[in-house]
Amino acid sequence: MAGLSQRLWGVEFQSPVLLASGTCGYGAEYDGLIPLDDLGGIVTKAVSLEPRPGNLPHRVAETPGGMINAIGLQNVGLKRFRDEKLPWLDEHLTKAHVLVNVVGHTVEEFSTVVAGLDDATGFLGYEINVSCPNVKGGTLFGTDAKALSELVRRVRQTTARPVIVKLTPNVPDIAVYARVCEDAGADGLSTINTFPGMLIDVEARRPVIGNVSGGVSGPAILPMGIYLTWRAAQAVEIPVIGIGGIRTAFDALQYVLAGASLVQIGTALFVDPNAAVDVQRGMAAHLESQGVAHLSDLVGAVELPNHA
Ligand SMILES: Cc1cc2nc3c(=O)[nH]c(=O)nc-3n(C[C@H](O)[C@H](O)[C@H](O)COP(=O)(O)O)c2cc1C
DSSP, X not given: OGGGOEEETTEEESSSEEEOTTSSTTSGGGTTTSXXXXXXXXXXXXXXXXXBOOOOSOOEEEETTEEEEOOOOOBOHHHHIIXXXXXXXXXXXXXXXXEEEEXXXXXXXXXXXXXXXXXXXXXXXXXXXXXXXXXXXXXXXXXXXXXXXXHHHHHHHHOSSOEEEEEOSOSSOHHHHHHHHHHTTOSEEEEOOOEEEOOEETTXXXXXXXXXXXXXXXXXGHHHHHHHXXXXXXXXXXXXXXXXXXXXXXXXXXXXXXXXXXXXXXXXXXXXXXXXXXXXXXXXXXXXXHTOSOGGGTTTOOOOOTTO
16 A cells, blocks of 8 residues: 555655544553554544543434534543553554643643653644533633644644644634644644534433533534645645545545545444545556545645636
8 A cells, every 4th residue: 555655744744544542542542452553643642631521411412414522531640641542552553643632721731741742652642622622711721722723832842743733623613723822833733523512312301412502523524624734734734634534535635635634434334344445455456546646745635626
């Protein structure tokens, strides 16, 4: 699959396909199930300073065309992640790259997690999850341009590793937030996180999800993900990772044509753990059938009509 490799942030990704944060645990959960080390990489579950127990059930439910989740960023916290989870990744993934998804309540907390991991081995860089409340301002980091800029600047000062900011789709114009991240020193963007949603159990007259609302993901969000990835990629020079609703190679290729250099697959893994492996195989087959030597020839290659 030589045509699929991508050189980004000073390293070679053997494939553009990564597993999305929160859908592959810390990697070990997929051990023996799929050939993890043959993928482009994985993004870990969010890591916060202290362990988080997550929300009360139900935490997930099926929706037409996908799922809704409100896990509540349950995770083992910085110390256990560093002591127990990273060594496994370091030992088992020699070709696939690892991005650590980082979450915090404050700029300080993000920066402390990054500083606490930075000299460890077993990962390439960080994916900063800004779809979380900023305790200081009360808004989400990702919907408040000032807070977002401050956060990215601080993380940038804390590490020389790649800093990729995972944007929320819940903003009027994602291009504005993409530029804020680039100007603050981000090395890349991941687009997109989940959309807010709610389901109601009609007979019980109660929300299905314990947290009342949750994030919607899966095939239902594919067109929004492609559009927002295209908008973001148009606005910046830094690489973009396309996320949202990918199930097939053609889904992934749409993100690439829209401007994504890499893609991530999440919800589809719950239907078929092999989805990511199949997607990368299908992408390679497409390149061959179209006589395209290299995937990078397709990045951002969507041709718009003259009247657009
Ligand atoms: C169960 C679940 C847990 C998730 N946890 C995280 C997380 O910890 N951090 C994060 O940035 N995104 C998280 N996400 C969002 C996904 O990484 C991804 O952005 C989103 O699901 C859209 O991709 P998909 O349609 O392929 O699932 C989670 C998604 C799901 C379904």
